[in-house]
Amino acid sequence: MNTSTPTSAPKRLMLDEKDFFDVLRAQRPSPPATDPQTLDGYLTALIIGPRFIDPRQWIPSFVGEGALMAPEHTTEAKA
8 A cells, every 4th residue: 555645746847928038038149039929930940941950059049058058947947
Protein backbone atom coordinates (compact mmCIF):
# COMPACT_ATOMS: atom_id res chain seq x y z
CA MET A 1 0.00 0.00 0.00
CA ASN A 2 1.40 3.38 -1.03
CA THR A 3 0.93 6.02 1.65
CA SER A 4 2.91 8.80 0.01
CA THR A 5 1.17 12.07 -0.69
CA PRO A 6 0.80 13.31 -4.25
CA THR A 7 3.45 15.75 -5.38
CA SER A 8 2.51 19.27 -6.29
CA ALA A 9 2.46 20.35 -9.92
CA PRO A 10 5.68 21.90 -11.20
CA LYS A 11 5.83 25.69 -11.35
CA ARG A 12 4.86 27.23 -14.66
CA LEU A 13 7.84 28.30 -16.71
CA MET A 14 5.89 30.61 -18.98
CA LEU A 15 5.14 34.30 -19.18
CA ASP A 16 1.81 35.75 -20.13
CA GLU A 17 1.69 37.33 -23.59
CA LYS A 18 2.06 40.93 -22.36
CA ASP A 19 5.16 40.13 -20.29
CA PHE A 20 6.69 38.14 -23.16
CA PHE A 21 6.33 40.99 -25.63
CA ASP A 22 7.58 43.48 -23.03
CA VAL A 23 10.78 41.39 -22.83
CA LEU A 24 11.08 41.44 -26.63
CA ARG A 25 10.55 45.20 -26.87
CA ALA A 26 13.21 45.82 -24.22
CA GLN A 27 15.94 44.10 -26.25
CA ARG A 28 18.63 46.16 -27.94
CA PRO A 29 19.06 46.01 -30.86
CA SER A 30 15.40 45.51 -31.60
CA PRO A 31 14.35 41.91 -32.39
CA PRO A 32 12.89 41.07 -35.83
CA ALA A 33 9.35 40.83 -34.39
CA THR A 34 7.82 42.64 -31.42
CA ASP A 35 4.11 41.94 -31.82
CA PRO A 36 2.08 38.71 -32.04
CA GLN A 37 1.29 38.95 -35.76
CA THR A 38 4.87 39.59 -36.86
CA LEU A 39 6.20 36.90 -34.52
CA ASP A 40 3.70 34.43 -35.97
CA GLY A 41 4.87 35.17 -39.51
CA TYR A 42 8.55 35.01 -38.56
CA LEU A 43 8.21 31.67 -36.78
CA THR A 44 6.08 30.26 -39.60
CA ALA A 45 8.80 31.17 -42.10
CA LEU A 46 11.41 29.47 -39.91
CA ILE A 47 9.32 26.32 -39.60
CA ILE A 48 8.22 25.88 -43.22
CA GLY A 49 11.38 27.27 -44.80
CA PRO A 50 13.43 25.20 -47.22
CA ARG A 51 15.99 24.23 -44.57
CA PHE A 52 16.23 23.82 -40.81
CA ILE A 53 17.65 26.78 -38.90
CA ASP A 54 18.97 25.88 -35.47
CA PRO A 55 16.98 27.77 -32.79
CA ARG A 56 20.27 28.70 -31.13
CA GLN A 57 20.84 30.95 -34.15
CA TRP A 58 17.57 32.92 -34.03
CA ILE A 59 16.41 32.81 -30.40
CA PRO A 60 19.14 35.27 -29.24
CA SER A 61 17.87 37.86 -31.73
CA PHE A 62 14.61 37.91 -29.77
CA VAL A 63 15.59 37.51 -26.14
CA GLY A 64 19.28 38.40 -26.07
CA GLU A 65 22.56 36.58 -26.32
CA GLY A 66 22.52 35.39 -22.73
CA ALA A 67 18.94 34.11 -22.70
CA LEU A 68 19.85 30.52 -23.50
CA MET A 69 22.08 30.54 -20.42
CA ALA A 70 19.72 32.58 -18.20
CA PRO A 71 19.17 31.25 -14.68
CA GLU A 72 16.05 29.16 -14.28
CA HIS A 73 12.88 31.01 -13.22
CA THR A 74 14.10 34.41 -14.47
CA THR A 75 12.03 36.40 -16.94
CA GLU A 76 14.68 35.90 -19.62
CA ALA A 77 14.64 32.12 -19.19
CA LYS A 78 10.85 32.04 -19.30
CA ALA A 79 10.80 34.13 -22.47
